[in-house]
Amino acid sequence: MIYFDNSATTKPFTEVLDSFIKVSTGYFGNPSSLHQIGGQAEKLLAQAHTQLAKLLGVKMSEVVFTSGGTEGNNLAIKGVAMEHKGRGKHIITTEIEHASVRSSMEQLAELGFEVSYIPVDKHGRVDPTEVKNAIRPDTILVSVIHxxxxxxxxxxxxEIGxxxxxxxxxxxxxDHVQGVGKVPLDFYDCGIDLCTISGHKFHGLKGTGALFVRDGVQISPLLSGGGQEGRRRSGTENVAGVVAMAKALRMSLELREQKIDHLQQIMGTIKSGLKQLPEVTIHTPEKNAAPHILNFSLKGIKAEVxxxxxxxxxxYVSTTSACSSKRNAPNQTLVAMGVPADQAASSIRMSLSYENNQQEAEKVLTAVIDNVKRLREVMK
Structure with a gap:
């Protein structure tokens, strides 16, 4: 199997699964319980907080464990909106956000908030000046995908920060979900107040994630209950999951140091090979692009075919983001970039991990070329 859909989800590292099983079987207590078994789980939870904070370059108190990117984005956006609505109901975001951000904005609009959507250029990039020009006296939040x-x-x-x-x-x-482990981001230096990550995007387990909430930032919780995670996210903590996530992030960051050049070389091979095909359009920009994602269209070839x-x-590749792939609609980001609707509807996304190799890239290119020739013969 050749798996080039890592932006949808990654395969968990074996060591990550081992950690999850070890904690689930040996330290299964509720970390809120007063007895020894609960105390052991609480200690592991605190260690996971400390480890993840160190890896992200932030304070332990600023890490809130969540169930993943969707919850993290919802908690950040709705949490700020509901906590600070008394001084403003205007929010700024972009036209190319993840579905969890777009849907959060739409829900807030139904509650009386006003949302400004900043356009992007032909490369899918936001102009910080556009963000500044959209700011009003009642603006309380700006949300931008990394x-x-x-x-x-x-x-x-x-620059936006x-x-x-x-x-x-x-x-x-x-929203740092696609960036973590691939493209460094200094939360403090960039002036970030809230930042979302998701464990299953860097070889952790589904159902795990974290939200960075800078000290001093007050948010209204989405979930009410026992007041876990500093009263910002109630619910019995997934101790085994977050311990495994901390290990996955450590391993991913180590791999980045060792293999980022290799990943870029593999991507270069794929780009060069695709450019040899007639009527191919590569939508991923040459500059200011992540090393692991490539989006392209082949004229006259339906993406799903x-x-x-x-x-x-x-x-295994994909047509668009996993959250949007079953809606049978053109890629929203490409439309925002000004790509014609027929090209946007026929786009393919390949996304790599550090576990992919050059031989896989060459096999994928051969398979793409063979199938494109065959499909075009059938269409004649």
């Missing part, structure tokens, strides 16, 4: 999950464009987070430092009452949320043709060769 790396677009569909085409891989890296947004100018530091510099703009927002002139407006200290506006909170800055960043090529996806299933590759699957017959045990090769």
């Amino acid at each position: 790396i677009n999950n569909e085409v891989g464009t890296v947004q100018p987070i530091k 510099e703009v927002l430092k002139q407006f200290p009452k506006i909170y800055f949320h960043v 090529l996806v299933h043709a590759l699957e017959e060769r045990d090769i």
Whole structure:
């Protein structure tokens, strides 16, 4: 099997699964319980907080464990909106956000909030000046994705953060789900107040994630109950899951140091090979792009047909983000970039991990070329 759909989810590391099983069987207590078994679980939970905070370069008190990217984005956006609605109901975001951000904004709009959507250029990149121009006296939050999950464009987070430092009452949320472990992001240096990550995007387990909430930032919780996670996220903690997530992040960051050049070389091979095909359009920009995501279209070839043709060769790619793939709609990011609707509807996304290799890239290219020739012959 050749798996090139790592932006949808990654295969958990064996060591991560081992950690999950070990904690689940040996330290299964509720960390809120007063007895010894609960105390053991509580100690592991605190260690996971400390480890994850160190890896992210933040304080332990600023890490809130969640169930993943969707919950983290919802908690950040709705948490700020509901906590600070008394001083403003205007929020700024972009036209290329993940579905969990878009849907959160739509729900808040139904509750009387006003949302401004910043456009992107032909490369899928936001202009920080556009963000500044959209700011109003009642603006309370700006939410921007770090790396677009569909085409891989890296947004100018530091530059936007510099703009927002002139407006200290506006909170800055960043969706870092696709970036963590691939493209470094200094939360403090960029002026970020809230930042979302998801464990299953860096070889952790599904159902695990974290939200960075800078000290001093007050948010209204989505979940009421026992007041876990500093009263910001109630519910019995997934101790085994977060211990495994901390290990997955440590391993992913180590692999980045060892293999980022190798990953870029593999991506270069794929790009070069695709460019040899007639009527191919690569949508991922040459500059300001993540090393692991490539989006392209082949004129006249339906994306889902090529996806299933590759699957017959045990090769797995996708048409768009996993959260949007079953809606049978054009890629929203490409439409925002000005890509024609027919191209947007036929786009393919390949996304790599550090476990992929050069031989796999060459096999995928051969399979794509063979299938494109075959499909075009059938269409004549």
